Each structure stands twice: as structure tokens, then as C-alpha cells.
Amino acid sequence: ATAMSPRATRRLLLAAGLLAALGVSPVSPIHVYTPREVYGTVGSRVTLSCSFWSREWISEDISITWHFQAEGSRDSISIFHYAKGQPYIDDVGTFKERMEWAGNPRRRDGSIVIHSLEPSDNGTFTCDVKNPPDIVGKSSQVTLYVLEKVPTRYGVVLGSVIGGVLLLVAVLVALVYVTRYCWRRRQAVLQRRLSAMEKGKLQRSAKDGSKRSRQAPVLYAMLDHGRSAKKAKGDSRKDRK
Template identity: 80%
Template sequence: MSQGAGDLLLLLAALLWAPGPSPTSSIHVYTQREVYGTVGSHVTLSCSFWSTEWISEDISITWHFQAEGSRDSTSIFHYAKGQPYIDDVGTFKERMEWVGNPHRKDGSIVIHNLDYTDNGTFTCDVKNPPDIVGKSSQVTLYVFEKVPTRYGVVLGSIIGGALLLVAVVVAIVYILRSCWLRRQATLQRRLSAMEKGKLQRSAKDASKRSRQAPVLYAMLDHSRSTKAASEKKAKGAPGESRKDKK
């Protein structure tokens, strides 16, 4: 084997055995898509995250704001080393409150005294070393004089009402059917009891008639005998009277 080929094999072996870059975990950040508020009120911008690593002391949470119609994004909040840092020069100064808890995987903030200038997109970004690779999440804030009713809410209410109505109808039908079945069962028991009573009375009447039949026959025979004797006596009476006269 030539010297050049040997050097090439050694180089390939070194590349195969050389340790590669350590893999990094991916952190996942979640926010709502849209949030609505009214002028002068407050709103909570929720931000939660999921990390494969234990919550590090070096965890950091950052919120950025991009005003509606603007291309620039500015940092308005930062959490690091266990302390929250609120922008003290921007429009959210003295109007922002930290309500999150990194140990509960919560990086939420509250914005007070809303104004129309707060319309825009807020971005939440979380880093939990060594879990630092991930995508931030965005939520859009809409500030109104009065929060409009969303079509989805109306549709959801209609669907919910329809489902509730169906459930009520099904419950009523079930109750009525149960009552009808119970009533039929009660009537059936009563009819059975009546039929049983009739049969018992019929049996008693038949037994009574069977006991009374000989007595009636005897009475009839006695009556017939008495009647025959009376008729015979009546027929013999005129002859006797004529003999007495002679």
C-alpha cells in the first residue's frame, strides 16, 4: 500500500472516531394566538414552556413587542438569575407586572391600563441551559373600546345550546318512557291479580254450587212428593163423602 493511501485511511479513521458535537434538546414555548382587551383594563399574556431539562438557575425569559404596523421589535421584559427586569424607558413602563414562575414553567406577564398603542404582537422566548434550542411563540393583542363578540363565540353558543336542548329532549323522552313502562307493569300486575281473584271466586262458586246441589235436589223431591200426595188425597175425598151419605 502506498504512503498516500495509508495516510488517507488514517484520516478517515480519525474522523469516524472523533467525538461529534453534543446534541442539544429542544425547548417548546406556548402562548395564545390572540388576546382581546378594552381601553383602561388589564390583560394577561400567558406563556408556558416545556423543557426536557431540570429548571436551571440560568433560565431566562424574554418578552418582545412589535407594534401594529411597525417592523421593529423591542425588548420590554427580561427574567434572568431569578430576577425580573421591566423596561423602564418604553411605553410599558410602570404598566407591566411579572406573574410567572419558571419552576412551574410559567413566564406570563400582565399589562395594565391598556391603550390603543398596545395593539401589536408580543413574543415570548425561553432559554433553559443546556436546553436552549427552540422556537419562540407569539400572541397578538387587540385593544378595543368594547370587546366585539366573536363569530366563533356566537357559533359555539348556538352549538352548545342545541346540544343542551337535545340532551334535555332525550332526558324527557327517557323519563316519559320509564314512567310509561312502570305504569304498564303496574296495570299488568293489577290485571293479573284481578284474573287470579276471578278464578278463585269462580272456583269457590263452583264448590258452593256442588255442595248445594244435593240439598236442592232433596228439596225438589220432597216438594214433588208432597204435591203428589196432596193431589191423590184431593181425588179420593169425593168418594168417601158419597159412602158416608148412603
């Protein structure tokens, strides 16, 4: 191998110094992405997603590591490691037999699944990816919140209460409609009766008018006859005198 001349060495050192001064790294950094928060309930399963971006081809030496820091704890423990094409799951810790590898490095996916969630699973999970020569980059964190399940009996009671309230509302609405229907029907019956009564009064008044018109000549005749009879009696008395 030929040795570099002092001038070439100075140029190389100068270029490295300029790159360092500009903050440019000769190796492109790897980027790791996870959601900020994930929620699950006790006894259920949850997927902790982790994706990454690397400018280099996926290397056979790619490694993916997950760490866990329990809520309220300062210690972080390794719970999963992927290397040499094989997943290595922690089989002695708190996630023993509850963790599943769900990623695919070829698709830039380093996700894991946790089964049978427990309240002690609350905490921060950190995903770290190395894809040589991309080994520079920041890891990404996701916080898991495990919520308590609502007991079945409380769920039944709550469902019964809600059902009872809905039934009561339905009965009240039906009662309002029935009352309104009955009121309208009664008003219609009363209106028909009033119309019939008014019609009957008109007919009676017409009949009474016709009767009076018929009886008037008879009364006048009777009055005239009475007057003539009185006059005749008066004349006879005068003749006797």
C-alpha cells in the same frame, strides 16, 4: 489528559456527521407556547400567557424575554427580561409602570400582565425562553387586540332603549291577555243570557198552551149559548106568523 487516537477521532466525526445528516441535535429543543390571540378593552388589564417545556431541569441560568412589535411597525423592542432569578421590567418605554411579572419558571410559566391597556398596545408580543443547556428552540407569538370601551352615556342610552322595548313588549302581552279575558267573559255572559232567554220562551209557551186549553171550553160554551139564543128567537117569530 490522554490524546484520542486517530481511529477514535474518525469514529467521533463519523457519528457527528450521521447525526447531522439525520437532523438529530445532541441538545433537545425547548418548546414555547402562547395563545394566538388575546383581547382586552381600553383601561383594563390582560394576561399574556407563556408556558414552556424543557427536557432538562430548570436551570439557575434560565432566561425569559418578551419582545413587542407594534401594529403596523417593523421594529421589535425588548420590554421584559427575566434572568438570574430576577425580573427586569422596561421602565422607560411605552409599558412603563404598566407591566407585572406573573410567571414562575419552576412551574414552566413565563407570563406577564399589562395594566391600563391603551390603543397603542395593539401588536404582537413574542416570548422567548432559554434553559441551558436547552437553548435551541423557537419563540412563540401572541397578538393583542385592544378594543375601545363603550362610553357610559351610550351604555345608559342603550340600556334605556332596551328597557323601553322590553316594557312595551310586556304591556302589549298584558293587553292581549286582558282583551282575551274580557272577550271570553263577555261570551260567557252572552251565553248565559241566551240560555235564560230560551228557558223563558219555553216557559211562556207552556203557559200559553195551558191558558188556551182552559179557555177553549168557555168559548165553546159561549158559542153554543149564542146559537141556542138565535134558534129560540127564530122559533118565536114563526109562532107569531
